[in-house]
Amino acid sequence: MSSISNPLPLAIFLMGPTASGKTGLAVELVQSLPLEIISVDSALVYRDMNIGTAKPEPEILQRAPHHLIDVIDPLQAYSAAQFRADALCLMAEITARGKVPLLVGGTMLYFRALQQGLSGLPEADAGIRAALDKEAEQIGWPAMHAKLAAIDPETAARLQPADSQRIQRALEVYRLTGQTMAALHQQQSLETLPYQLLKIALQPSERAVLHARIAERFIAMMQGGLLEEVQGLLKKYPDLHPDMTSMRCVGYRQTLEYIAGNIDADEWREQGIAATRQLAKRQLTWLRGMDDTMMLDCLSESLYAQAGRMIEEFLIASKAS
Numbered sequence: 124m125s126s127i128s129n130p131l132p133l134a135i136f137l138m139g140p141t142a143s144g145k146t147g148l149a150v151e152l153v154q155s156l157p158l159e160i161i162s163v164d165s166a167l168v169y170r171d172m173n174i175g176t177a178k179p180e181p182e183i184l185q186r187a188p189h190h191l192i193d194v195i196d197p198l199q200a201y202s203a204a205q206f207r208a209d210a211l212c213l214m215a216e217i218t219a220r221g222k223v224p225l226l227v228g229g230t231m232l233y234f235r236a237l238q239q240g241l242s243g244l245p246e247a248d249a250g251i252r253a254a255l256d257k258e259a260e261q262i263g264w265p266a267m268h269a270k271l272a273a274i275d276p277e278t279a280a281r282l283q284p285a286d287s288q289r290i291q292r293a294l295e296v297y298r299l300t301g302q303t304m305a306a307l308h309q310q311q312s313l314e315t316l317p318y319q320l321l322k323i324a325l326q327p328s329e330r331a332v333l334h335a336r337i338a339e340r341f342i343a344m345m346q347g348g349l350l351e352e353v354q355g356l357l358k359k360y361p362d363l364h365p366d367m368t369s370m371r372c373v374g375y376r377q378t379l380e381y382i383a384g385n386i387d388a389d390e391w392r393e394q395g396i397a398a399t400r401q402l403a404k405r406q407l408t409w410l411r412g413m414d415d416t417m418m419l420d421c422l423s424e425s426l427y428a429q430a431g432r433m434i435e436e437f438l439i440a441s442k443a444s
Contacts, residue, residue, distance in 0.1 A: 132218045133441055134318040135434060136234060137227045138163075138410060139325030140403035141373075142336040143421040146179055148325070149227040150187040151427050156434055159217045161190045161210055163228030163237075166372045168194045168201045171359065174344050174352045175374040189227075197369035198360050203236040210237055214318065223438070224318075229402075231409035238316045244307060245299045247292075255291050264290060275303035283401065288371060321437040323430060324410045325421035332422055337399045344374060345392060353378040373398045 135158070139145045149160050162168075166176040170193045179189060190213050195201050210233075214224040226237070259267050265284035271293050272279035278293045293304045300307065327333040353375060357363055363370060365379050374395050381391040410416065419429055 130441065131317060131319040132214075132223075133438070134214060134224045134226065134316070134320055135437070136163075136238075136320060136322040137225060137325070137430075138231070138234060138323070138406075138413075138416075139229060139421060140327075140333065140406040140410075141177075141229055141399060142333060142340055142403065143229075143325040143327065144426070145227050145229065145325060146177075146183075148427060148430060149225060150179070150183055152225065152431060152434065153187045155431065156438075157222045158225040158434075159190070159220075159222050160187060161213055161217075161224055161226045162192050163206075163210075163226050163230050163233045164191075165201065165206075165230040165233065166369075167192045167228075168206075169197050169369050169372075170195065171356060172197060172352070172369065172372070172375070174347055174349045175372065175378070177340065177344070196360065197356060198362055198367065200368050203232050204241050206230075206233045207236045207241060229406050231406060234413075235409075238320070240315060244296055244304070248295060248299055251295050251298050252291060255294055259287065259291075267291075267294065270294065271297075275305055277305035278303060283405070288368070319441060320415070321434065322413065322416040323433065324413070324416045324418050325426075326407065326410065326418055328420045328422050333403060334400055337403060338396045341374065341395045341399055342392065345395075349374065349378055350381070353382065357382075373402050 137145055137149055137152075152158055153160060164176070166172065167178055167189075168191060169176070172178070178192065179187075184192070191206070191209060194209075210226065217224045226234070228234075255267070264287045267287075268279060268282065268284040268290050271282070271290055274297055275293055279290075282289050282293070284290075296302075296304045296307065365371075365376060370376060370379060377386070377391055377395040377398060380386045380394070381388065386394065417433060419426060419433075423429065
């Protein structure tokens with residue numbers, strides 16, 4: 124009798140832009156389905172950053188535990204490679220418990236790294252980064268973006284002219300290797316994810332409604348103590364500065380500008396809302412470029428029923444195969 128190889132284990136991606144209701148939906152889903160949540164969010168990894176990251180409340184985390192929340196201090200860095208290693212380990216543990224990993228978040232780079240693997244890009248070089256920072260101080264990051272576009276148009280097209288962190292990295296890679304980041308990604312043989320995937324993306328049928336949600340949420344953060352949270356971070360971590368990855372998170376950068384006296388309260392609010400909307404726009408652009416993804420309207424009143432049915436059918440189909 125011929126042997127039948129074991130099918131791949133299951134995993135579910137629940138993706139979407141900020142303020143699309145991912146967390147609320149995930150919490151509801153784990154109440155009735157054999158799922159465990161892994162956070163896919165580059166801001167939620169930081170301890171003591173709760174209000175500005177819209178971190179789930181303790182009572183929600185008690186009811187629906189999230190892995191990969193509160194794993195590092197704001198002074199530390201957390202890469203896509205580290206996320207992939209941590210997520211793969213957790214996914215194996217969850218599968219061994221007889222449950223299915225539900226990966227929830229809006230950091231699309233993490234989702235891509237997990238599914239497709241990572242290319243062997245060079246380590247950061249402090250000297251080159253310092254030189255790039257000095258050059259950017261003289262001509263500005265939009266001009267640095269234009270320089271990147273001249274040598275690596277494919278990577279530049281994915282980045283905003285003010286996205287200093289990623290522009291710097293792409294220019295650094297080129298100066299270190301003489302090759303573009305796009306070319307290096309293409310050359311590498313990437314390790315794909317050894318799971319059978321269901322990918323669900325939440326998208327708004329009306330962008331204006333999502334924008335209204337974003338504005339309401341940022342104002343609620345301001346009223347809920349965002350200023351005091353950032354002041355507390357600066358006191359607890361004296362070495363924090365605006366160029367650290369944690370402080371580049373949407374909302375925190377603008378709050379630091381307000382604390383420094385560079386903007387007033389109205390500008391703080393408007394810039395925070397605008398930056399969050401830009402983040403949502405980038406997230407939606409990533410989602411449109413992903414294949415094999417089931418789209419759901421995050422504004423639908425039957426969102427939970429639709430997502431639950433989709434996951435149940437996925438679980439049943441895997442048993443039948």
